[in-house]
Amino acid sequence: MPLYEFYCSKCEKKYEELCSSALNSVQCPSCGKEAKKVFSLFQTGSGSSGGGTASSGCGG
Numbered sequence: 458m459p460l461y462e463f464y465c466s467k468c469e470k471k472y473e474e475l476c477s478s479a480l481n482s483v484q485c486p487s488c489g490k491e492a493k494k495v496f497s498l499f500q501t502g503s504g505s506s507g508g509g510t511a512s513s514g515c516g517g
């Protein structure tokens with residue numbers, strides 16, 4: 458299951474949530490307000506040469 462990061466503007470904190478679907482926002486676990494989803498830094502574009510991590514699957 459993919460891990461997404463959510464940022465609450467009220468608490469000014471980030472939260473990690475496991476979401477199966479692409480949600481735009483979740484409820485803040487601290488204050489209950491709407492927390493917006495933020496893009497993770499470790500998520501890099503696929504199909505680019507010079508990747509760090511090796512992915513298993515079909516390859517040349």
Ligand SMILES: [Zn+2]
Pocket residue numbers: 465466467468469485486487488489490
């Ligand atoms: Zn909050």
